[in-house]
Amino acid sequence: MSSMKGIIRMSLFGIVINTLTGCDLFDKDSEEKRTAKSNNGVEQNIANQVRAVARSAGVTSDAADGVDIPNIKDPLPQLGMRLFFSKALSGNKDTACATCHHPTMGGGDNLPLSIGVDSVDHDVLGVGRLHRSDAHEYDGGPPVPRNAPTSFNMALWDDFIFHDGRIESMAKEVGQNGASDTSGIVTPDNTDGGFNIMVGKNLTMAQSRFPVTSKEEMKGFDVQPDGSTQDIRDLIINRLIGRNGHEADLEKNDWLTEFRIAYDVPNASAEEIITDPNMFNAIAEYERSLTFTNSPWTKFLEGDDTALNDNARSGAILFFKSASNGGAGCVTCHSGNNLTDERFHVLAVPQIGRGKEANQMDQGRWYVTKDDDDRFAFRTPSLLNVSVTGPWGHSGAYSSLDAMVRHHLNPEKAVRNYDYSQLPSGVQVDKMFENTGPAIIALNRLREKGKSKLPEVSLSDDEINDLIAFLEALTDPCVTDRECMSSWIPTGNDPDGLRLIGKDINGNLL
Ligand code: HEC
Ligand code: HEC
Incomplete structure (x- = not known):
């Protein structure tokens, strides 16, 4: 031709x-x-x-030229990584962000459609991950209606997030990941382009506040069935702080130490430092560090x-x-x-x-x-x-x-x-x-x-x-190299004992 x-x-x-x-x-x-x-x-x-x-x-x-990319070695993305891999962020403690966005699976789950809550084995990812037959709304197929897009290169989006763009930056400034000093971000919570930190300081942060509110992804069908999106976020925060009836939710809880290190405020109280913006900002900084553009x-x-x-x-x-x-x-x-x-x-x-x-x-x-x-x-x-x-x-x-x-x-x-x-x-x-x-x-x-x-x-x-x-030729070789990706997979201290240890159907660690 x-x-x-x-x-x-x-x-x-x-x-x-x-x-x-x-x-x-x-x-x-x-x-x-x-x-x-x-x-x-x-x-x-x-x-x-x-x-x-x-x-x-x-x-x-x-x-990625001209875009501010966090370094995964820094304390804030490190906290974000631990949160991203913790099943404590889901209503019934069975699903983590990494369940559907694992770094060794191209930032997705290798499935056409995801299985989040109510899985047979919470740590099995990819083909062979099964929905429990006694689960709410079980129909034999995957409950999540759309394909999980990659969580890589989130820092490079300036305008819209999600397949239908229901999160939108009003500013759409090139290289800013939707952030702006003068205009805000529209989300399903906030349809008028609200401008405050609770919406998210960039598109990645604005997005990270929604998976926990989705009943089939993380929230669960029986947790606060009539609650608002903010109710479930508050529940997770209360769980990480260990207050308001959630003291016994976690068998082990080192989140205060983790948040203090990440935000460099050694004497902060749990209420001061384990907050909604601090949690989602850390997750977003981890995701924004997952930037892979060094392709052939x-x-x-x-x-x-x-x-x-x-x-x-x-x-x-x-x-x-x-x-x-x-x-x-x-x-x-x-x-x-x-x-x-x-x-x-x-x-x-x-x-x-x-x-x-x-x-x-x-x-x-x-x-x-x-x-x-x-x-x-x-x-x-x-x-x-x-x-x-x-x-x-x-x-x-x-x-x-x-x-x-x-x-x-x-x-x-x-x-x-x-x-x-x-x-x-x-x-x-x-x-x-x-x-x-x-x-x-x-x-x-x-x-x-x-x-x-x-x-x-x-x-x-x-x-x-x-x-x-x-x-x-558009693939950065790092993303197919387990050794290279290991920086984005947590090891060492597991703050709540609920870390997702991803494995395939044969039990091989991912
Ligand atoms: C059960 C699977 C599942 C879990 C768990 C999950 N996600 Fe997702 N994620 C999806 C699906 C499916 C979409 C696409 C939804 C849509 O576009 O309507 C998505 C979209 C995204 C996107 C948008 C990417 C883009 O290109 O627009 C990001 C970023 C993301 N998820 C991050 C997260 C974070 C952070 C968490 C944890 C707080 C999380 N996800 C938990 C399945 C999941
Ligand atoms: C009219 C705009 C348009 C043109 C032209 C176009 N694409 Fe696409 N492409 C899309 C959209 C929109 C999707 C997503 C469709 C969906 O999610 O259902 C897509 C999806 C894809 C995907 C899948 C990516 C993923 O992550 O799921 C690939 C690969 C792709 N296009 C390659 C190409 C190639 C190669 C060409 C040229 C032959 C091309 N596209 C031309 C709009 C376009």
């Missing part, structure tokens, strides 16, 4: 010819030198062209021509070129250094699982704006580290990057031919067609009105493989 690709193929061909004919017919040495030189020239040329198309699409450097792609952008192989380069060109210029037009939505426009688009990814309505429907962004054009729209994900954040899509419907990329090219066909065997058993699929059909209709309607940014392109299998090679 693109002429670039032709050039790459030619240069490979050139090498083959040279090896085959590099014998007595030629002055071997000088011929090899000449060929090497011209190959280098072509290589260099292609590398520069990849950078040029990326640059013209506004993608120029490390997505970043190295390539910074000038290392060897960081991308031929396929990944061809894939990059397809990714950044618009469909009208012979590319695949991915950058229309996956734009900027973080490869997301932080906006909402209808893709009609198969709607599986429990959904957000009684009939298992999920209308995404529409719940927030009630604008008809937003029905079935979901936020464009960042693609950094995407090779480790599967399954993909808001419902986790796709378990391979190949299927996820192909879906973009022809959503209707992809839904019609959807391969259910990629799902673990139990995931609710009986209403898939019924609930995805309206999303396809919505996409077609937007296309007719010229309001969809999803280009209609067809790509060859080779081109799709090139795109995937590019996507794989």
